[in-house]
Amino acid sequence: MMDFFRNFPFFCIMLAIVSGPISSVLSGKVARIVSLTVVSICGILSGLTLWYVIGLDEPFIYKMGRFPAPFGNEIRVGILEALMATFFCLIMLLSLTGGMKYLKKDVPEEKMNLFFIMINLLLASLLSLIYTNDMFTGYVFVEINTIAACGLIMIRGWGRNILAATKYMIMSLLGSGLVVISIAILYGITGHLLMSNIHESVLLIVELKTYTEPLIVAVGLFSVGIAIKSALFPFHAWLPDAYSYSTCSSSAILSSLVSKGYIFFLLKFMCRVIGFDVMKKTGADDVMFLFGIAAMLIGSIDAIQQTDMGRMIAYSSIAQIGYIYMGFGLGVEAGLVASAFHILAHASAKSMLFVSANGLAEVSGESMNYRDLRGAGMRNRSAGVGFIVGSLSMVGIPLFAGFTSKVYFASAALEGVRAKQIITLVALAISTILNAMYFIRMTISVYTPEMNEQYEDRSFRAGALYHLSMALFILIVLTLGILSNPIVDWITRGLEQFS
Template sequence: MDAYTVLLVVIPLLTAPVTAMIANRHLAWAISLLSTATVTVIAYILFREVSSGTVIHYELGGWKPPWGIEYVIDALNALVALIVGVIATLALLYGKKMAEREIHDSQLHLFYAAFQLVMLGLLGMALTGDIFNLFVFLEISSLSSYAIIAMGQKRQALVASFNYLIAGTLGATFFLLGIGFLYAASGTLNMADIATHFKQFESMTLVLTALLFMLIGLALKAAAFPLHSWLPDAYTQAPTMVTVFIASTSTKVAVYVLLRCLYHVFPQDYWGDTLLPDFLLLSGCLGMLYGSYKAIRQISIKRLLAYSSVAQLGYMVVGIGLNNDAGLTGTVLHIFNHAITKAALFMAAGIIYYRLHTTNLEHLRGAGKTMPWTLAAFALGGLSLIGVPGTAGFISKWYLVQGALAQQNYVVAAVILIASVMAILYVWKVIEALAFDGKTKLHVHQVGSGKDIVPSMPAATVVCYVMVLACLYFGLYTQLPLEAATTAVTSLIETGGAR
């Protein structure tokens, strides 16, 4: 079982260069799908193994930590790895035709290779127990993300990728400097070893500097307010498949790393009585309100969903700031729930873009009459984003409100409810435009006919509905994510000393 751990990283590491050398786009896609599907199966096996509280340790090259690199699999990062694998596989199944239209044939095999490298980086970030190795994987995922975002159809994709590169480079620089300061203080890079001997060097100013630098770097990577400016353009201008994948995984993995650092590297006793929890609560609440407000003002579905992600990331940051078991459970659940919800919504938006060549609401009046299944998918995904009871989004928000009330922090609880009401407004804005504002029904024409709309894609619609049904299923049957979240939070509390 331990050997399966390293396969999660080795498989995409081997298949990515093979894909890059194959010019046939269909074969490149097939290899990528095989790679992601295999990773997903292995991630699920590991998840079932550790969901009850078991922890798997794998020492690379037989070198014992802290001298060697160690992979550590517990309920939390196994859930994150499973999310990454599932979303990557479904994105490939969903977006094949879209990628072939949005990306030039000569670049498709390189696109699929870079796609696998993004997945490799995210998996490595989730699994490694070595903090410098974490930085290496962070850079692999970031550099690959810049490349696949830049492959978007419009010139704005290059600008969006460049802005993301600048923000990502700053974030990585801060994070690396923090690692350097922490290494200078502790003399080790193994996370567990740092935590074990933390009392020996916690009084050093260098340690506090390391914490602040690492937090800034991870906040940039997670697009936490107010360090979110790269996200709307990146999500809007990237190829459809890329948006579905990175919007559902990239920032969630960064939030996971933030959790890991705050509880498995820096003990809660060290930072819990500082202003950090209050700052996280302030950042999360402002992010919820600002992201929701900006989403309401958007006229592009993709950009609306991008600002919605800023708001939803605010929920996760608030859960960390609450620093109690209910708040942390809400954060872990929201990592999972928002991943499937945002995948469903961006898939629906992608189908609209593929068929109508736009996501501008002014040009989509009444389009839902021709695409009722897509409209229904967006509406059901929107219910989960709002947090309607019976959907996945409700469960995580319920725990976050409980966490706020447990501390008698009624302001935070009110902000969560207000942001959820604001979500109703921007979700309804899309549904109203698609369903009610059209004067006449659009008609489907063949591709290349010069008309308004092209034929539907049954495969993409089926995959979209898989994610939509997941939003409903995990809203009614919460056992899988809730057990994993509860086990993960128990481990965080025992390790980091959360209240």
């Protein structure tokens, strides 16, 4: 009976893929119900998978098709994969329910089913990126992810959405070009596409010192490709427009899940394909560290200069992506754990911030300018509370998710080399102050009583669905902040299974 659980990851992926094309012939309303159901079912199945793999000693391999290991395609499920899948489904569901009201406003009814095709395909590609054991399958789903994300950006149909989507596509295609040529080089020197088989060959290559240069080139190209796609500084130019102009659910999902899917693929590449020790020998971790630190500071400095709340949150994403890359670059296992935890912390807080920012804009004449937002927190209370919690988590106040990940980053840095210790701690301190500057300023602005009576309409009701989504978001952020120990244990065990 328990072995039946092994089919769940496959069921999730197939369910999401099949529901995409089906949605194209459904009406918007039915497509919405189908999509929400599929995301919920995938969440539940992934949760059950997580519970199942926690009980197992080692990850299990699920064979796709009839052919065995070196030729066939495989799914590999460990604790970290199942945890990420469960979490991504949960965040996607909450982003959809929280943004549902704005979705109906922004997207015409006849185009609604197109939005949900993109959601289903995005879910399928994220789950596949998490679970796959095959590099080329990973590449194909990276592309599907890009196409679906492009659809989410342009669904609103304004001129600037289409322009943002075009710019996003161009940068993403440059990134995927680098990823695919790197996979081709790796295939050329190892003769394999499955991650575990490539890893064995890579160890042999390192031992025999034969194809060292192509290996370094492949590692470099892959890292740069994923860095472009996940908007690491200096490749972040496309991000603010893409995130801030799209509809509420799109921005929440794009900022919290799409870039994280790529980053998780990079994490698998680092630990499972190349191996963390070999990765350190290539020097890629030092480069990631430097660019991560630069992104942390420059993203925050850019965010301070914004007067628009949406753009401010978007720029803060650049800084948070920087944290994750900094953790990858620390060169110790604990840094990877901290980064994986920060993926969860940032995804939950950032999607909540986008949903609450849209709620605040709704009661301020659809404007996200900080002047118009004065007093918005008192007009839409649950959005106001959500914004405070999200801000506190981003700044890193104790009890909230962001604080826990900062603690783990700092303690991971102490295990590393001396130069990185000092740089990390200083950068964390400066970045916290910068984060506080813009988030606290915006929070104060949102709670400053408005003198003119323009928006004094007290009859506003946010709707039960919105309140519920916001409450669950807050619950997740607090859970990650307070009950982080079991989650960090799972992440540590999952990463041990990677190597």
